[in-house]
Each structure stands twice: as structure tokens, then as C-alpha cells.
Amino acid sequence: QLVAYEVKRMRAEEGNKQKILRHIKELAEKLYKNENPYPAVTMHKVQKPTEGCHLRLHQKPFPHLDEGTVQWIIDQATAKLQTAPPAVKAEKKCMVPSGPPIAAIMERNGNALANSARRLEVVRNCITYVFENKMLEAKKLFPAVLRAMKGRAARHCLTQELNLHVQQNRAVLDHQQFDFIIRMMNCCLQDCTAMDEHGIAAALLPLVTAFCRKLSPGITQFAYSCVQEHV
Numbered sequence: 035q036l037v038a039y040e041v042k043r044m045r046a047e048e049g050n051k052q053k054i055l056r057h058i059k060e061l062a063e064k065l066y067k068n069e070n071p072y073p074a075v076t077m078h079k080v081q082k083p084t085e086g087c088h089l090r091l092h093q094k095p096f097p098h099l100d101e102g103t104v105q106w107i108i109d110q111a112t113a114k115l116q117t118a119p120p121a122v123k124a125e126k127k128c129m130v131p132s133g134p135p136i137a138a139i140m141e142r143n144g145n146a147l148a149n150s151a152r153r154l155e156v157v158r159n160c161i162t163y164v165f166e167n168k169m170l171e172a173k174k175l176f177p178a179v180l181r182a183m184k185g186r187a188a189r190h191c192l193t194q195e196l197n198l199h200v201q202q203n204r205a206v207l208d209h210q211q212f213d214f215i216i217r218m219m220n221c222c223l224q225d226c227t228a229m230d231e232h233g234i235a236a237a238l239l240p241l242v243t244a245f246c247r248k249l250s251p252g253i254t255q256f257a258y259s260c261v262q263e264h265v
Contacts, residue, residue: 038133193237
């Protein structure tokens, strides 16, 4: 029903928080009523007599109940129950029109997809600049790359791109390249969640044992020594 009827309304509400919240509240009430169709039965509480009330003087005797009246009340209630409709409501089936084509809804997500593609392009370009030793260009893109690492797609892209460079035997880096790659890896691992442990973090493991730099003749530092503190 939302897809069929509410798309125009949702578009009209974009940017107006109060209208959006009111709409959400209405939806919440509908969902709640759907889950709880029967109102809770209120129980009448009978008050307990206070302590020591039996010691009080001037107690009124309990009135005599008329057997016929009591039986008449019981019979009335029984008759009502027999004619009452069944407790479970019959489900009303209704046809919901298909509404606007999915493309109309996807338009709103189009910008997000385009943004995502741009972010991946930025990550790829920055890594290419690092390996081509175009450090000035890499530096310009670097803040955008670190921001992009918030998204899983960008983190995945980083592992793929670095893997390509390892396969091309470009794992031995100079100091500046090493610094850039380490910062990217650290940022990537910092934004990883438990869900990424067997994906992105696992994909980085062979990479951190491959990328390295020569500190002096015979002494090599591998990337894992700079990223091993991450959980």
C-alpha cells in the first residue's frame, strides 16, 4: 500500500522533518493495531478490607441476595455470549494496485548509487597515483578516500586494488608510498565491523604480509607491523 499510494506524499514530505515524523507515527499506529487488534480487557480490582476493620462498631450486615435475580443476570449473560460474533476477526482480503513503477522509487536511490560509484573511482585513482609516485595527486584525493572507507564497498575495493598491485610484483614500496598504504589499511580496519572480519579483514591479511619497505640493507619492514593492533 505504501508503494501504491504513498510515493507522492513521501516525496512531498522530503526535507520536512515534522511531516516525516507525523507520517512515521501514523504508520507505527497502523502496524501496532495490526499486531494488537483487540483492546486489553480491563479488570475491575476489588479492594481488600483494611486491617482491623472487623473490630469496627456499626458494621452493616451483608445484604441478602435474591436467588431469582442472580439467576436472571447469569441467564442474560449466557444468552449474550451465545449470540456474540466469533472472537477472531475474519481477514479482509483486498487488492492493492501495483502503484508507480519501481523505477520511480529507484530514482531517489540513483544519486546514492552514483555517489557510491564516484567513491570507488576515487579509491582506485588514489591507489594508482600512489603506485605511480604521483604523490601530489594522491594527497589531494586522500581525505576523500579516508571518508569513503566508511562504506563496505570502498573497503572491498581497496583490498581488490592492492591485491592487483601485489600480483604485479609491486609490493616493495618507498617510504612515502608505504605511509599512504598503511594509513589506508588502518582506516579500512578501523571502520570494519564484526561482519567484515571474514571478508575485508581476511582479505587484508595476505596483503599486510606482502607490502613492505627497505629500512636499510638487509632490514625490511612489513605492513603488518603497523596494522596489527586492530581487533
